[in-house]
Amino acid sequence: MSDTFLIAGAWISAGLTIFLFSFLYKDNPFFKVAEHLYLGAGMGWWAQVYLYGVLRPKVWAPLMNHDWMVLVPTFLGLSLITQFIPGISWISRYGFTFLMGYGAGLELPTKLATDFVNQIGGTIQPFVNVAGMSSFALFNAVVIAGGVICVLIYFFFSVEHKGAVKKASNVGIYFLMIYFGASFGNTVMARFSLLYGRFDTLYTFSASKYLYATQFILAGLAVYFIVHALMNRGKKEIEPAQ
Amino acid sequence: MLKEKLNALLRIDRRWIFLGLTVVLFGAIMRPLGLINKEISKDTRNAYDFMEKLPAGSFVILSLDYDPSTAPELNPQAVAVARHAFRKNLRVGVVTYAAGATGLIEQLFAVVPAEFKKEYGRDYIIFPYQPSAVAALTQMASDLYGIYDKDKDGKDAKSMPVMLGVKNYKNISLVVCIAGTQMPTYWVQYAGDKYGVPVMAGVTAISQPGYGPYLQKKQLKGLLGGMKGAAEYEHLIDTPGKGTSGIDALSLAHVMVVGLIIVSNIAMVILKYL
Numbered sequence: 001m002s003d004t005f006l007i008a009g010a011w012i013s014a015g016l017t018i019f020l021f022s023f024l025y026k027d028n029p030f031f032k033v034a035e036h037l038y039l040g041a042g043m044g045w046w047a048q049v050y051l052y053g054v055l056r057p058k059v060w061a062p063l064m065n066h067d068w069m070v071l072v073p074t075f076l077g078l079s080l081i082t083q084f085i086p087g088i089s090w091i092s093r094y095g096f097t098f099l100m101g102y103g104a105g106l107e108l109p110t111k112l113a114t115d116f117v118n119q120i121g122g123t124i125q126p127f128v129n130v131a132g133m134s135s136f137a138l139f140n141a142v143v144i145a146g147g148v149i150c151v152l153i154y155f156f157f158s159v160e161h162k163g164a165v166k167k168a169s170n171v172g173i174y175f176l177m178i179y180f181g182a183s184f185g186n187t188v189m190a191r192f193s194l195l196y197g198r199f200d201t202l203y204t205f206s207a208s209k210y211l212y213a214t215q216f217i218l219a220g221l222a223v224y225f226i227v228h229a230l231m232n233r234g235k236k237e238i239e240p241a242q
Numbered sequence: 243m244l245k246e247k248l249n250a251l252l253r254i255d256r257r258w259i260f261l262g263l264t265v266v267l268f269g270a271i272m273r274p275l276g277l278i279n280k281e282i283s284k285d286t287r288n289a290y291d292f293m294e295k296l297p298a299g300s301f302v303i304l305s306l307d308y309d310p311s312t313a314p315e316l317n318p319q320a321v322a323v324a325r326h327a328f329r330k331n332l333r334v335g336v337v338t339y340a341a342g343a344t345g346l347i348e349q350l351f352a353v354v355p356a357e358f359k360k361e362y363g364r365d366y367i368i369f370p371y372q373p374s375a376v377a378a379l380t381q382m383a384s385d386l387y388g389i390y391d392k393d394k395d396g397k398d399a400k401s402m403p404v405m406l407g408v409k410n411y412k413n414i415s416l417v418v419c420i421a422g423t424q425m426p427t428y429w430v431q432y433a434g435d436k437y438g439v440p441v442m443a444g445v446t447a448i449s450q451p452g453y454g455p456y457l458q459k460k461q462l463k464g465l466l467g468g469m470k471g472a473a474e475y476e477h478l479i480d481t482p483g484k485g486t487s488g489i490d491a492l493s494l495a496h497v498m499v500v501g502l503i504i505v506s507n508i509a510m511v512i513l514k515y516l
Contacts, residue, residue, distance in 0.1 A: 024257065024260050025257060046341075049341040049371075053341060053370075053371050053373060054373045057370070058373075106376055106380065107376075110431040110432060110435070110436065111431065113431075113435055113436075114427075114430055114431045114435045114461065115455075118435065118459050118461065119455050119459060121459070122455065122458050122459035144458065179451060182451045183448070183451045183452075186447040186448055186450050186451060186467070186468065187447070187448045188496075188499065189447045189468055189469070189470070189492060189496070190315060190446050190447035190448045190468055192267075192491070192492050192495045192496070193314050193315045193447065193468055193469040193488060193492065194311075194312070194314050194315065195263070195267060195495075196267055196271070196314060196469070196488050196491045196492065196495075197313065197314020197315075197488075198314070199264070199267050199268055199271055199491075200271055200314070200484070200487075200488075203268065203271045203272065
C-alpha cells in the first residue's frame, strides 16, 4: 500500500475518532458528520456483505452450476419479504414456519443438554466424592450448590416468600448481587480496554510518519470550539441532557 | 464551608472526569510504567496448558468472531493464541462467523505466520466468512468440506497439505473461539458437548462471568477474559504484545475510578451524617 493511502487512512481514522469523541465536550457539526457517515458506511458495508458473502456464493453460484435445489431455501427466504405487502403477507408464514421448526429442532436438544442437564450434573457431581475432596473444594462445591438453590428459590414465585423460604430467597439475592457486581466490574474494564484501543491508535497516528494527524485534527477542533464560543458569547446555549 | 465544597465536588462537570481519564490513559500509552501482570488466572493457565500439551501437527480451529468494536480486547488474545499455535507447530484452520472479522483476520495473518516462517496452505488456511454459524457447525460434524470446500480465495481446500487427514470433528484436536458474540456457546453446544471436541474461548471482559458454569463443568478447557486474559497469555508464551502494554493503562484507569468512588462516598457520608 502506498504511503499516500496509509496517511489518508490515518487522517480519516484519527479524524472520525476525534469527531465522535468531541460529543463528550458538546454537540457539534463534526460529530454529526462522523455519526451520519458511520451509519451510511455501515449500511453500505452490510449490503455488500449480504451481496458478496451470502447471495453470490449461496444462491447465484449454485444456480449457475444448475443446482436447482437452492431455489427452495431461496423462495422460503424471499417469502419473508412478503410480510411488507398486506395482500400476500400470508406467504411469509411458510418462511417463518421453516425458521421456527429448524431453529427449535436444532436449539432445544443441544441447549437442554449444554445449559440444563450438564449444569445440574456439574452442581451435583462434586458431592459424589466428598471423602476425597480437599476442604477448600468441598467449601467451593457447597457454595455453588447453595447459591444455585437459593437463587432458584428467589425466582420461585409459587409459594409465599416467608420463614425459611424468605431467608433462602434473601441469600439468593446476595448471590445475584455478587454476580452483578462482578459483571459490572468487568464491564468497566472492557470499556476502558476499548478506550485504550482508540487512544493507542490515536497515539500511533500522532507520529511524523502520518504527518501528525492526531495533533492537527485536535488543534483544528479546539480552534473551532474557541471561535464558536467567541462568536456565540452572551447567547444562551441549550445544555445537553445529563 | 466544607459542606459547600463537598457539594460542589459531587456536582463536578463530568467532562473533567473524561479529561482526567484521557490524561491517565494517554499518559500510560506515552510513558509506560511497566506494571507487570504477575497474577495468571487458573482459566488462562488451563487454556495455555491444554494447547501446550497438543502434539505437533495437530489440527486446531481458530474461530475468530470479533469485529473492530471489540478488537482492542480480543485481537491481542487472537495474536497470542496464534503465536502459541505456530510456535507449537500446530496446523491452524481459521474460520469466522462475524462478517466484520475478515479484515482483522487478514491483518493478523499477514504478520504472525511470517514470524514463525509458516506458509499458507501448508501450515494454515483461512476459510471464508459463513453467515449461518449453527448450520456450518452442524455440517462440520459429518463433512467439513460440505461447508468449507474452498478457502477465502476460492481455492480448493481439500487438496491443501494443511488439510491432510482432516474430514470432520474427529480430526480436530482443539477449537479456540475468540469472540465478541455468542459463538463460544455454539461451539460448546454443537461441537464440544455433542462430539467431544475440546473447546476453549477468549471473550470480552463483559461476557467473562457468564462462561463460569462452562468452566466449572469443563465444557470449556480454558478461558481468556478481556485484555487481562490477553496479557496473561502473552506472559505465558513470553511474548509481550498489546495486551501487556494495555495493562498499564487499565490499572491506572481503575485506580482513578476506585479513587473517585472512595472520595465521592466519603463526601456523601460527611454530607449526610456530619
